[in-house]
Amino acid sequence: MTVPPPTLVPTPPQTIGPYFGHALPFAGGTDIAPDGHPDTVTVHGHLYDGEGDPVPDGLLEIWQPAPDGTRTGAPGSRRREPAAGHNGFTGFGRVATDARGRWTVRTLPPGGIGYLSLCLFVRGLPGHLRTRLYLPPAQEDSTTDPLLSALPPDRRRTLIAVPTGPHSCRFDIHLQGPEETVFLDFDHGFDHP
């Protein structure tokens, strides 16, 4: 991949604030998997602050390849309809945390990689946070995945979901504290290959 040197000053992010709730969540945003798909995995978790208190005003977005490894997505990411001409899988989901800081999505395992990409928006934070959710079992990934293998075990652990059933797993996000989740930066490093 070659990228010409950047020339324009980017527009900086600003906090999402407390009033996005009537604008961004949408019906079906938590159902990335097509209705009734037998391979559906339920992914759930809590969002905590550094005091261990739940964060009730967060917004989580999920992006991932399709089960066949397709990464180009499909139109209909916020209004999925069979008529859209694909199988109902767009690779995108959006979920607001509830009053107890909980969130749940239903999806299909991505093809080719072991993780879901997350973008997190929280009232009060000056910008968004990015992380990854590695689906269990991720033990193999920890030696072959470029990100997991570069992290010490205690930090790596924060990116790996814990099985809670045959088709479900839990992924808690800690904004701060001893279990602080690993947050990622993609904006630097590609510009000077």
Place this chain on the structure above:
Amino acid sequence: MTESAIGASSPGVAARLPRRPLVGVRDPEAAELWGPVFGDQDVGALDADLTQRYPGRPHGECIAVTGRITDRQGAPVRRQLVEIWQANASGRYAHQADRGPGPLDPHFTGVGRCLTDDQGQYRFITVKPGAYPWHTDFNAWRPAHIHFSLFGTAFTQRTVTQMYFPGDPLLAHDPFFQAVTDARARARLVATYDHELSVPGRALGYRWDIVLDGPAATPRETDA
């Protein structure tokens, strides 16, 4: 006022800021170099005109807000989703958590969305939002602003930001605007009045161009 001042006056914010450095990802196969795709089915025909949701017109000064969304190389972000939300002309959000002093407007919800065109242009018709107090114990006012949610060609470019209005005296006092320390980046957040964009007899025109940060896989020239 600084970020720590925001934290001191907004309970809980200090405990939300991560303390550890971000971990850089430089994997050319990272899934984040691709991203979600939207189409005509994702937006309604009237979603871009926030003044036409009800039989009656909303209060306030009608404005047309338009601009071009590009990446840092200036390539247009085509056929991509733009979502906005804002207070009404009295500085009040149609949101149950907003207990501000401004009256609700029965003809305005302040939520809109559209797709960019093939040149990366978006356009909304709305009313100019009012300033509003964000704290009752001291002089803490948000300048007039519109919240923007933006997607690029890659998930790395996903961002949420705010558009401000030119010449607003509150910008100098707003800790959220002033939290952007680079003057050139801060200038990116302020729209310009553009007489050419004003709609005769109807709306005042503002231009606000947006530059998305972050790497992408190959440019997608033929997205349908």
